[in-house]
Amino acid sequence: MLERVRYTDYYRGIDVEALTDGYAYDEYSSLYLLSVGGHDGKVKAITSALVSGRRIEILSEDVINVGTGFGQKYRILSTKLPDALLHQIVTAEGFFKPSDRGGPLLARQNRPEMHGYPLEIEMAYT
Amino acid sequence: MLYSIGFTLKSPNLCPTIRGNLKETLEEIPYSEQPVYGLPVSKPGTLFRSSVIDEAELEKELKRSVLWERLRGYRRYGEKNVERPPLPLHTGHLGLLLASGCLDGVVGEGEDKHIVRGKVEKVSHKQDEYKGDMLIEKEIESHRVSVKILKKDGEIITLM
Numbered sequence: 001m002l003e004r005v006r007y008t009d010y011y012r013g014i015d016v017e018a019l020t021d022g023y024a025y026d027e028y029s030s031l032y033l034l035s036v037g038g039h040d041g042k043v044k045a046i047t048s049a050l051v052s053g054r055r056i057e058i059l060s061e062d063v064i065n066v067g068t069g070f071g072q073k074y075r076i077l078s079t080k081l082p083d084a085l086l087h088q089i090v091t092a093e094g095f096f097k098p099s100d101r102g103g104p105l106l107a108r109q110n111r112p113e114m115h116g117y118p119l120e121i122e123m124a125y126t
Numbered sequence: 127m128l129y130s131i132g133f134t135l136k137s138p139n140l141c142p143t144i145r146g147n148l149k150e151t152l153e154e155i156p157y158s159e160q161p162v163y164g165l166p167v168s169k170p171g172t173l174f175r176s177s178v179i180d181e182a183e184l185e186k187e188l189k190r191s192v193l194w195e196r197l198r199g200y201r202r203y204g205e206k207n208v209e210r211p212p213l214p215l216h217t218g219h220l221g222l223l224l225a226s227g228c229l230d231g232v233v234g235e236g237e238d239k240h241i242v243r244g245k246v247e248k249v250s251h252k253q254d255e256y257k258g259d260m261l262i263e264k265e266i267e268s269h270r271v272s273v274k275i276l277k278k279d280g281e282i283i284t285l286m
Contacts, residue, residue: 002185019181021188037188038179077196081187084175089193 004059005036007049016042023058023066030069032092040086047076047088068092225271225286233275241276 002019009015018038025031034050036043050056051074055067068074073093081087155162215223223229224244233242250267273285 002181002188019179019184021185035188035193037184037191039177077193079191079193081184081191083183084173085179085184085187087188087191087193089197091197 002037005034005046006057006059007046007054008057009049009054014045016045018042018046020058025064025066026069028069029064029066030072031066031090032069034066034090035087036090037081037085037087040084043086043088047090050074050090051076221273224273237278239278242273243275244271244273246271 002021004017005020005023006017007014018036020034020036022033022035023031024033031050034047036046046056050068053068055065058064058066069092075091075093077089077091079087224242225246227244227246229242230244231242232239234240247270248267249270250265253264253266255262255264271286275283275285277283
C-alpha cells in the first residue's frame with residue numbers, strides 16, 4: 001500500500017504531494033530512507049526539499065513529520081518509470097558506510113505493513 | 127519503369143499553360159533506387175497523459191523499479207572479495223574473519239538470521255614508570271577486537 005508524502009511551504013506557496021512505498025526513520029524523526037514515486041517535478045521537489053534540510057510529512061495513519069538527520073549526508077538514486085513517472089530513493093550515507101564510531105549499521109523492516117517490500121529496513125547500532 | 131496515369135481535363139476555365147502541358151507527351155520518370163523527393167519532416171507527436179496517478183499501477187512499477195536492486199548492490203558496497211584460500215579454513219580463521227569485518231552484515235537464515243559487526247579499534251593508555259629518580263611516561267598502543275551480533279528480537283550480544 002502506498003502512502004502519501006507531502007512537502008509544504010506556506011510562505012512560498014508550495015504544496016506538493018507524491019507517493020511512497022517505503023521509508024525508515026528513527027525515534028528522533030531523522031529519515032534514513034525514503035522511496036518516492038510520482039510525477040517528475042513533484043518527486044524532485046520533495047527529495048530536493050528533504051536533502052536541503054526541509055521537513056516533510058508522511059501521511060500515514062498518523063502524520064509523520066520527518067527531516068534529515070543532523071550531520072547526515074544523503075544520496076539520491078533516480079530512475080524513470082513508464083508514463084513519464086519518476087522513482088527516487090533518498091538514503092543516508094550511513095546506510096552504505098557503517099560508521100566506525102558507532103553509527104547506524106544497516107536497516108531492515110520498519111513497520112509490519114511494510115513487510116514484503118523489496119528492501120527490509122531496520123536500524124541497528126554497533 | 128514508372129508511368130504517370132491521369133485524365134485529360136476539358137474544363138474551359140483551365141489555365142491555358144496547364145492545358146498545353148497536359149496535351150504534350152509526358153516524359154518518363156527514370157528509375158532510381160533512392161527516392162527523388164524527400165518526405166517533409168513532421169512535428170513530433172503530442173503526448174497526452176493524465177495528471178491523476180493510478181496508485182495500483184504505480185505500486186507495481188515501484189516494486190519492479192531497478193532502484194531497489196541498485197540499492198542492494200550499494201548495501202554490498204565495501205564487501206571485500208575474499209579469494210579462495212589454498213587450504214580449507216579452520217575454526218580459528220573464523221574469529222579472524224569476524225574481527226576483520228569480512229563477515230559484516232546479515233548472516234544465517236530464518237530464526238537464526240542475525241547481523242554481525244566486527245571491528246578492530248586502536249586503544250592507547252599511558253603508564254608511568256620510575257627508573258631510579260627518573261619518571262618515564264610510556265604510551266602503550268594496542269588493538270582491541272570487538273565482535274557484536276544483533277539478533278532478530280533486538281538483543282545485542284558482544285562476543286569479544
